[in-house]
Amino acid sequence: MPLVPKSGVCAALLLLASATAHASFDCSGSHGGFRLQTGDSWVGTDKLEHFGVSAPFGALGGWMMRDTDHPVIYGALLGTVPGLVKETLDGTCRTDGFSYKDLFADALGAFTGAWLAHWAITYSGAAHGKTIGVRYDDAF
Numbered sequence: 773m774p775l776v777p778k779s780g781v782c783a784a785l786l787l788l789a790s791a792t793a794h795a796s797f798d799c800s801g802s803h804g805g806f807r808l809q810t811g812d813s814w815v816g817t818d819k820l821e822h823f824g825v826s827a828p829f830g831a832l833g834g835w836m837m838r839d840t841d842h843p844v845i846y847g848a849l850l851g852t853v854p855g856l857v858k859e860t861l862d863g864t865c866r867t868d869g870f871s872y873k874d875l876f877a878d879a880l881g882a883f884t885g886a887w888l889a890h891w892a893i894t895y896s897g898a899a900h901g902k903t904i905g906v907r908y909d910d911a912f
Contacts, residue, residue: 807869808863808871813873822874826879826880826881829850829851829854829855829882830847830882830887833847833848844890845886848882855881862874
């Protein structure tokens with residue numbers, strides 16, 4: 773049986789953790805159709821929660837994409853996926869709706885997490901051993 777690549781394991785953990793992180797999804801009504809939520813505010817604790825939950829996903833996505841030319845951008849895109857899934861599910865709930873404002877907070881949190889992980893963490897898998905440390909890199 774072939775071994776699953778490390779990035780595949782990280783992606784699986786990311787998807788598994790997304791269900792736990794967005795556990796506040798509560799659709800007490802039935803599902804059907806798709807609707808947008810336009811009455812929510814740009815500020816508030818809800819947006820901070822979306823930002824805070826998405827930042828670790830962005831950091832994990834940035835770490836997974838560390839060998840690409842643009843790890844922050846690709847990591848932020850990967851880190852936004854759990855929030856997009858959650859908002860899509862909200863959009864099908866009759867008592868809620870898809871909130872682009874929540875999705876923006878998710879994307880901003882994922883970008884921040886990916887940038888901080890890229891800026892602060894270094895990983896080297898040299899022949900003599902593996903090294904994890906703190907660094908600064910100005911590549912965007």
